[in-house]
Amino acid sequence: MSTQEQEPATQEQEPPETESPGDRRRAEKQRRLAADRQAEAEAATTTDEETVLLKVFRYDPEVEDKQEPRFDDFHVPYEDGMTVLDALIYARDTFDSSLTFRHSCRQAICGSDALFVNGSQRLACKTQLSDLDAPVRVEPLPHQDVVKDLVVDMEHFYDQMHAVEPYFQSDDLPEGDLEEQRQSRENREKVKMSTRCIWCGACTSSCNIAAGDNQYLGPAAINKAYRFTMDEREADKKEHRLRILEQEHGVWRCQTQFSCTEVCPKDIPLTEHIQELKREAVKKNLKFW
Amino acid sequence: MTTIYEHDVIVVGAGGAGLRAAIAAHEEGADAALVTKLHPVRSHTGAAEGGINAALRDGDDWELHAYDTMKGSDYLGDAPAVEGLAQDAPEEVIQLEHWGMPFSREEDGRVSQRPFGGLSFPRTTYAGAETGHHMLHTMYEQVVKRGITVYDEWFVTRLAVTDDADPSERECHGVVAYDVATGEIAGFRATGGVVLATGGLGQVYEHTTNAVSCTGDGNAMAYRAGVPLEDMEFIQFHPTTLPSTGVLISEAVRGEGGILYNADGERFMFEYGYATNKGELASRDVVSRAELTEVNEGRGVHDDYVYLDMRHLGEDRIVDRLENILHLAEDFEGVDGLEEPMPVKPGQHYAMGGVETDEYGATCVEGLYAVGECACASVHGGNRLGGNALPELIVFGARAGRHAAGADLGDALIGTGRSGEVEEEDGLDLPVEPGATTGGDAVADGGAVTEAGSVVEAAVEAERSRVERLMERDDGVKHSEIRAAVQETMGNHVNVFREEEGIKQALRDIRKARERYEDVYVADPSRTFNTDLVQTIETRNVIDVAETIALGALARTEFRGAHWRAEHQERKDDEWLKHTFVTWNDGTPDLWYKPSVLEGEGGEYEPKVRSY
Numbered sequence A: 001m002s003t004q005e006q007e008p009a010t011q012e013q014e015p016p017e018t019e020s021p022g023d024r025r026r027a028e029k030q031r032r033l034a035a036d037r038q039a040e041a042e043a044a045t046t047t048d049e050e051t052v053l054l055k056v057f058r059y060d061p062e063v064e065d066k067q068e069p070r071f072d073d074f075h076v077p078y079e080d081g082m083t084v085l086d087a088l089i090y091a092r093d094t095f096d097s098s099l100t101f102r103h104s105c106r107q108a109i110c111g112s113d114a115l116f117v118n119g120s121q122r123l124a125c126k127t128q129l130s131d132l133d134a135p136v137r138v139e140p141l142p143h144q145d146v147v148k149d150l151v152v153d154m155e156h157f158y159d160q161m162h163a164v165e166p167y168f169q170s171d172d173l174p175e176g177d178l179e180e181q182r183q184s185r186e187n188r189e190k191v192k193m194s195t196r197c198i199w200c201g202a203c204t205s206s207c208n209i210a211a212g213d214n215q216y217l218g219p220a221a222i223n224k225a226y227r228f229t230m231d232e233r234e235a236d237k238k239e240h241r242l243r244i245l246e247q248e249h250g251v252w253r254c255q256t257q258f259s260c261t262e263v264c265p266k267d268i269p270l271t272e273h274i275q276e277l278k279r280e281a282v283k284k285n286l287k288f289w
Numbered sequence B: 001m002t003t004i005y006e007h008d009v010i011v012v013g014a015g016g017a018g019l020r021a022a023i024a025a026h027e028e029g030a031d032a033a034l035v036t037k038l039h040p041v042r043s044h045t046g047a048a049e050g051g052i053n054a055a056l057r058d059g060d061d062w063e064l065h066a067y068d069t070m071k072g073s074d075y076l077g078d079a080p081a082v083e084g085l086a087q088d089a090p091e092e093v094i095q096l097e098h099w100g101m102p103f104s105r106e107e108d109g110r111v112s113q114r115p116f117g118g119l120s121f122p123r124t125t126y127a128g129a130e131t132g133h134h135m136l137h138t139m140y141e142q143v144v145k146r147g148i149t150v151y152d153e154w155f156v157t158r159l160a161v162t163d164d165a166d167p168s169e170r171e172c173h174g175v176v177a178y179d180v181a182t183g184e185i186a187g188f189r190a191t192g193g194v195v196l197a198t199g200g201l202g203q204v205y206e207h208t209t210n211a212v213s214c215t216g217d218g219n220a221m222a223y224r225a226g227v228p229l230e231d232m233e234f235i236q237f238h239p240t241t242l243p244s245t246g247v248l249i250s251e252a253v254r255g256e257g258g259i260l261y262n263a264d265g266e267r268f269m270f271e272y273g274y275a276t277n278k279g280e281l282a283s284r285d286v287v288s289r290a291e292l293t294e295v296n297e298g299r300g301v302h303d304d305y306v307y308l309d310m311r312h313l314g315e316d317r318i319v320d321r322l323e324n325i326l327h328l329a330e331d332f333e334g335v336d337g338l339e340e341p342m343p344v345k346p347g348q349h350y351a352m353g354g355v356e357t358d359e360y361g362a363t364c365v366e367g368l369y370a371v372g373e374c375a376c377a378s379v380h381g382g383n384r385l386g387g388n389a390l391p392e393l394i395v396f397g398a399r400a401g402r403h404a405a406g407a408d409l410g411d412a413l414i415g416t417g418r419s420g421e422v423e424e425e426d427g428l429d430l431p432v433e434p435g436a437t438t439g440g441d442a443v444a445d446g447g448a449v450t451e452a453g454s455v456v457e458a459a460v461e462a463e464r465s466r467v468e469r470l471m472e473r474d475d476g477v478k479h480s481e482i483r484a485a486v487q488e489t490m491g492n493h494v495n496v497f498r499e500e501e502g503i504k505q506a507l508r509d510i511r512k513a514r515e516r517y518e519d520v521y522v523a524d525p526s527r528t529f530n531t532d533l534v535q536t537i538e539t540r541n542v543i544d545v546a547e548t549i550a551l552g553a554l555a556r557t558e559f560r561g562a563h564w565r566a567e568h569q570e571r572k573d574d575e576w577l578k579h580t581f582v583t584w585n586d587g588t589p590d591l592w593y594k595p596s597v598l599e600g601e602g603g604e605y606e607p608k609v610r611s612y
């Protein structure tokens, strides 16, 4: 039995035009690897443990038999409490060490492993296999360029985050070295949810508007701006903040589809925050017009 | 062609310590750059929950903070570092507040503080139960504001140091890094200094609160470049981690009044006399050993863990102050903390030891600094108090950043390298030879390299051939098997409880791991995002670091702080008020000691019995 069902079927690969010894070595290695993988996978699936079938997206622009995107099957022995990330790690360490995905903290705080699991954006480390229908389909975040396997290019996401001047800029600091700014508990509570963002990119990936308008700031960046706009310690900068947000590709693009709010692993009420900023922007405009 | 990037100050790592160092260097007028294997916001500082100790309020002062820290360290902290931490922490915390960090607030709008284990005053300043997340993001924001260059997903694999025979005469001119996205290997030349801020080494153990990226890279790189690693045997195990993942349940739960029970429903911290005064708030090593003792004596739940109960605190208080604990218990253990007690057991948490530095973060190699968890100044000595790592990041991060940028901070009181009262260890009964298997890891190959540019170029060349060697091999042993073997032996033998024979077994197993590593191979042939290669190199670091931990643990024949020895059940101040150092010595490790510095500004810290 093969764990390497390819779907969709790939076309025959043309050999690359110029092949260096390094390329040949790599190609050779890749072939051997595929054989090993199959042997190991067979050994693993002949035991009668309960296994979960993972169908994982594979692509590598440089490796001959991965240039055409495909899905690989991995049968992973199931354990109670196992997450999608645990299963991916198991598959990588046991079957195929070239299986590539970002991850680090394993506890939903580093934001590295937002993936498209069974058709929605989720953190792999925070998603229990027991909550999913099998087979579990694991793909990279949609609407972003795939670098390799499950790794996407995050640069555009970071650029959008940086575009909202994501840093505190009050000029109004208290006198005296050890004097803090005062902030009411209510105000801290107001910004609390917005400060929890872990930059995972799930929201932006789920957003139709962001998919169609590359310049749209997107829910994560707008939420970041909300965090400062609503912070009373920075009241002197509120108008400046709103001006950034009401630009052409800012808050008004949002069509309140709520997909971002649904996928956010930190339960941030993104759509609500965007709506609130729209209202603030209107209030501000009323003052001038 | 070799690309060499050049900056005044190169900071390796962009967690709390690295970010603070880069900002400080920038403010001092230097062109600073961060080189980091993860994007900064992915760093493990983000996982810190509980808080930052700082003497901010009336009734508290830095002397009390220093006293608590010294006592917690079991008198193995160095007073100039301990006092520096306590003195600078308040202004550093207020600095974070001025940068907009969303701290929790009191009624009057000032930042909140709470009690933490081992503290004589409730000085742990916090931002909900996600203090580290806010600290990390707040500082990253300031890095963006200042336009500091960030090379993210660049994995640093080697330091570019001169190869003088005496490590104290070596100079560091930069680093070599591997661009994970493209496989390019480039040099980074630092005209002012290199600051290592690579964080923890938890991956030496299987059950850990640390991230997958915490592989002790900075420790291992500095070690192989000749810098001493100090007090590596002191590893803190956190008493409350979730059994299935190692995810940490913050000490804040106990700070707020959470209670530990064994399987029989007994509040064992009191009932079995582990800490009749402080109970659940005793220091981490005491609570960790108590839990394991309960389990070993058959009073554990499923022979594996105990319970941490917070239900009696009431929903309002829990949701207000410990909300993320509820999420963690639910998401990673399937337990509702409002309805049931949470299962917990000890897990590796923090490395007290690390790259030896003085109180400004400088190492004995000119131009090389280390800060944060990878460094040992030494603030934590034998045991770190909860809430003392985050202030360490910002206090020493800022100092080292300034120093590397050329600021004059005055003469350091802590000596580095083989200076002062050095005592050699030559009687250690080693079961196997530690150190290099092939000798291919000398600092730089061939002749003395002294000109800065060529040091970096030589280091790049050395790394190229290392990567080439790893990629060339067609089959062999997978790094993941070797790493798992190291983790297993460390978990079995160099854990909360340590016995001579066990530690020796660990050294033998590590030796075997080294030998197997000679046949390690990278199966992924790609240059694009090759995490197989990255992890294979990390595993080499894990092996080197594990060995230093085991060596220190074997050498220290006493029970101090987090280091417990079956055969040596008391603290032996006459013999052991001294730091352990391991030096790589070009592949044949040396062990030696220097006394801890107990002389502080207000006189000598008198070792007292640590009773809770």
Ligand SMILES: Cc1cc2nc3c(=O)[nH]c(=O)nc-3n(C[C@H](O)[C@H](O)[C@H](O)COP(=O)(O)OP(=O)(O)OC[C@H]3O[C@@H](n4cnc5c(N)ncnc54)[C@H](O)[C@@H]3O)c2cc1C
Pocket: B012, B013, B014, B015, B016, B017, B018, B035, B036, B037, B038, B039, B040, B043, B044, B045, B046, B047, B048, B049, B050, B051, B052, B053, B131, B132, B154, B155, B156, B157, B197, B198, B199, B200, B209, B210, B211, B213, B214, B217, B218, B248, B349, B350, B371, B372, B373, B374, B386, B387, B388, B389, B390, B391, B393
């Ligand atoms: C779960 C948890 C909770 C904690 N809670 C608290 C608390 O409440 N209070 C407290 O005081 N302390 C706490 N600690 C301890 C404290 O958080 C850590 O010691 C501290 O955050 C470490 O910070 P750092 O900057 O040294 O390293 P990290 O934040 O881990 O950053 C390391 C950086 O180095 C980079 N890096 C590593 N290796 C390389 C390499 N080879 N090349 C390039 N870059 C590299 C990484 O990309 C990363 O950016 C906690 C720790 C954990 C694990």
Ligand code: SF4
Pocket: A196, A197, A198, A199, A200, A201, A202, A203, A204, A219, A220, A223, A263, A264, A265, A266, A267, A268, A270
């Ligand atoms: S708002 Fe939520 S989904 Fe979006 S990046 Fe932040 S944490 Fe991820």
Ligand code: FES
Pocket: A103, A104, A105, A106, A107, A108, A109, A110, A111, A112, A113, A123, A124, A125, A126
């Ligand atoms: S691994 Fe860090 S968020 Fe999932």
